[in-house]
Amino acid sequence: MSKDLFKLFEAMSKTEGPAFAEWTNTMLRYQSDMAKLWLGTALHGEDAADETRDRRFGAEAWDEGIFPILRHSYELTAKAMVDMADKANLPDQEQQKLSFYARVAADNMAPSNFLLTNPEAQQLAKETGGQSLLDGYQNLLADLEKGYISTTDEEAFEVGKNLATTPGSVIFRNELIELIQYEPMTAKTRKAPILIVPPCVNKFYIFDLNEKKSMIRYLLEQGQSVYTIAWRNPGPEMGDHSWDDYIEDGIFEAVKVTSAVSKSNAIDILGWCNGGTMLTAALAVMPKDLKAKLGTATFLSSLIDFSDPGQIKVFIDQPQVEAYNQRLKAEKVAPGRDIANAMAMLHVNESIWNFVVSNYLMGKSPAPFDVLYWNADTSNLPAKWYSYFVEEMYIANKLKKPGALTLCGVPVDTHNIDLPCYFLAADGDHIVPWKTSFTATKLVSGPTEFVLTTGGHVSGTVINHPAKTRRKFWTGGKTGGDADNWHETAKLTDGSWWPHWLDWLDTHNAAERGPKPKALGNKTYTPMDPAPGTYVLEGV
CATH class of the missing domain: 3.40.50.1820 (Alpha/Beta hydrolase fold, catalytic domain)
Structure with a gap:
């Protein structure tokens, strides 16, 4: 992913004409919007941050203290990253990869994903006397042991017992x-x-x-x-x-x-x-x-x-395939977990970060969901x-x-x-x-x-x-x-x-x-x- 993001800066240095002008305008808009945000905050306090439609920041806790400006700063930065990536004017396959990974990177840096910048997780930790953090740590250890993020209560299902029961x-x-x-x-x-x-x-x-x-x-x-x-x-x-x-x-x-x-x-x-x-x-x-x-x-x-x-085209080109083939030579199979992880990246917020926040930051156990159990029951x-x-x-x-x-x-x-x-x-x-x-x-x-x-x-x-x-x-x-x-x-x-x-x-x-x-x-x-x-x- 880092190589693809580096291509953005490489392309910026080589591009002339309309594309470079669009990049310049994007950066100017970004700087202007950030300046308005910080200046507005300094002069008017909490009223400076616009309302958001992003469900990740829908709770009331995101409207208090420093969190409105933190959230809005992130939204402006993420939009600028994605806009610049989309205008890199690379060959089709490279452009698709860059645009995709720019969005993944933007989603990965969301303040909702981290305890120090997530007011909901902090508030819950206070209300539970830290129990939510202890529970989240236990969830993290359990997932590290099995090698993937839990998306459902796997103990609630058993194939042949309450799944796949037709005689x-x-x-x-x-x-x-x-x-x-x-x-x-x-x-x-x-x-x-x-x-x-x-x-x-x-x-x-x-x-x-x-x-x-x-x-x-x-x-x-x-x-x-x-x-x-x-x-x-x-x-x-x-x-x-x-x-x-x-x-x-x-x-x-x-x-x-x-x-x-x-x-x-x-x-x-x-x-x-x-x-x-x-x-x-x-x-x-x-x-x-x-x-x-x-x-x-x-x-x-x-x-x-x-x-x-x-x-899934973003994962399939000759350089990526050749690199993965080296792993296949050693393991003899393409692990089902690899394919499941790739599919999860296509909707990284819903399939990955949603569960990271819920399982680890909030200390909640995922609810039983048969389709997600099947999805996690991968095959090589x-x-x-x-x-x-x-x-x-x-x-x-x-x-x-x-x-x-x-x-x-x-x-x-x-x-x-x-x-x-x-x-x-x-x-x-x-x-x-x-x-x-x-x-x-x-x-x-x-x-x-x-x-x-x-x-x-x-x-x-x-x-x-x-x-x-x-x-x-x-x-x-x-x-x-x-x-x-x-x-x-x-x-x-x-x-x-x-x-x-x-x-x-x-x-x-x-x-x-x-x-x-x-x-x-x-x-x-x-x-x-x-x-x-x-x-x-x-x-x-």
């Missing part, structure tokens, strides 16, 4: 995956099963958090037959596992077993996030006899075109898998180019995907921008349906239960133009997109409903451990 059984296991079949919840079930391909960077049970949020349980309640992959959490001994392994031993095997157990050649397969990207690659190279076992493909917040990968990635993903797809953007990649011995061409495809994106997704996701509709050859939901990467997609939802979604826009044209011509509907998707499945993969199976698995694939299985319990 089912592991019916297949190899070195890489467990395949779980869930028990039907209706007397009759749809004969075309749904097979879920979750991302391998997170645990699959985001699809089955609890009864009120579980997508898997909802599908079962609607008479669907549901299977899901549970990826193993790889250790260093699995560092050489590649995309070929994840496709052949993961997705291909899951399709074979699901088809054999369900006796169906019309599987509705669904992938989310990098699970959707892996599914894209798998379908592009899938043998014809295996593809014949599928009816439709659904992609949630998934990229084929990586030309605009969203905010094999070094070989990770490097291929970042270098060949994120940086080189080869997945969308016919023949640019070869997987499982077959040149990758996404136009080989001739199944009906349902693409779902979220308008608040900072990891997979919806407009980039929209480009996938032109990179496959089968009929496509694009749907845009309100919400974020998780909250708009897999956490979108129709009961009491506040979400909305757009459908039916014109797909001949760009994403903006689609959006302008699309219809907005209140509610969750889940029922719309199930209607789409019935339209594009008509399947009868019949008596539910008497038992899970079959003679070849007999039930093993009960859901959620054993792989999901493996830690990092």
Whole structure:
């Protein structure tokens, strides 16, 4: 980060013309505003500092004593830093990195983050006789021991006890995956099963958090037959596992077993996030006899075109990747905690400093929150898998180019995907921008349906239960133009997109409903451990 901030001053020394004039004006405004603040304070006291809209300074304590001027000084300084960074006129990637890290640096120096400059923390310490500081110190020691900041009460949750509780059984296991079949919840079930391909960077049970949020349980309640992959959490001994392994031993095997157990050649397969990207690659190279076992493909917040990968682009360029590769050589895996930390930096106030202030300065314990528990329950990635993903797809953007990649011995061409495809994106997704996701509709050859939901990467997609939802979604826009044209011509509907998707499945993969199976698995694939299985319990 320090190198990126140094580029600001380097660029300032080399820039001439309009950019330099803008910098000069920014500095003059900053100096003028600071002078007015200090002069006003000297003459009028507390009235000199303007009101703030920043929630970090919303408490009454920030309006007393020296704190109004301290807060306003910070706001003026942070704005000047960000404005100057934004006007550095560097090449696109360098400019994005500089602007991003300037904001991170500005957020890091907020007076609310430190005990000596946080009146709320000081006031609470006085009221509790210092107990809040002692509690905060204990919270800090506990987090240092486990290596990350607590964002939820982790003792309140246990996978298989109050998370991932939908009944089912592991019916297949190899070195890489467990395949779980869930028990039907209706007397009759749809004969075309749904097979879920979750991302391998997170645990699959985001699809089955609890009864009120579980997508898997909802599908079962609607008479669907549901299977899901549970990826193993790889250790260093699995560092050489590649995309070929994840496709052949993961997705291909899951399709074979699901088809054999369900006796169906019309599987509705669904992938989310990098699970959707892996599914894209798998379908592009899938043998014809295996593809014949599928009816439709659904992609949630998934990229084929990586030309605009969203905010995470600031972490992905050749110098950063080469530096990280040195760590991969030693550790053999990309630790899930590294990826979680990077995602947290995208919203540093909400995901990091909010908990630092609450946990350590205020001495509070975080409240139970199942989504944050899942988010902290990270999974590693094999070094070989990770490097291929970042270098060949994120940086080189080869997945969308016919023949640019070869997987499982077959040149990758996404136009080989001739199944009906349902693409779902979220308008608040900072990891997979919806407009980039929209480009996938032109990179496959089968009929496509694009749907845009309100919400974020998780909250708009897999956490979108129709009961009491506040979400909305757009459908039916014109797909001949760009994403903006689609959006302008699309219809907005209140509610969750889940029922719309199930209607789409019935339209594009008509399947009868019949008596539910008497038992899970079959003679070849007999039930093993009960859901959620054993792989999901493996830690990092």
